[in-house]
Amino acid sequence: MQMKMTKLEERAIKLLLKYEDKGILQSELWHKLGVTSREGSRIAIKLEKKGIVKRVKEFANDRWTRRLVPLIRQLSIEPIKGAPCPSCPHENTCGLDKMVTPCTCVQLEEWIMGQYTNTFGQV
Numbered sequence: 001m002q003m004k005m006t007k008l009e010e011r012a013i014k015l016l017l018k019y020e021d022k023g024i025l026q027s028e029l030w031h032k033l034g035v036t037s038r039e040g041s042r043i044a045i046k047l048e049k050k051g052i053v054k055r056v057k058e059f060a061n062d063r064w065t066r067r068l069v070p071l072i073r074q075l076s077i078e079p080i081k082g083a084p085c086p087s088c089p090h091e092n093t094c095g096l097d098k099m100v101t102p103c104t105c106v107q108l109e110e111w112i113m114g115q116y117t118n119t120f121g122q123v
């Protein structure tokens, strides 16, 4: 599902993804974004409603604040690099309920076995 984002929300998400593991204090994020705490809080609430961050209450720098913990992760195409499907002539017609199916595809099976062997050694 495509979500509508403002430029500021997109910038906030890009910054948040750099702190995937433990999140970032909201005041630090506002500082990096160059916005006021009021604007920042509005962004954080919107991102929380969209399920992108979790706002966790935390005592830091002598006061209660919120830590913004991303609930999303950056994806890497590394694991599927070299897969046969993107360059396959059947790519648009292949599917689980179609005549051409990944369930019986030799090319896909060979690629998966090659990936397995590269990772875990010979079967």
Ligand code: SF4
Binding pocket: 084, 085, 088, 089, 090, 091, 094, 095, 100, 101, 102, 105, 106, 107, 108
């Ligand atoms: S599963 Fe096989 S047939 Fe289907 S798109 Fe991938 S390579 Fe092509």
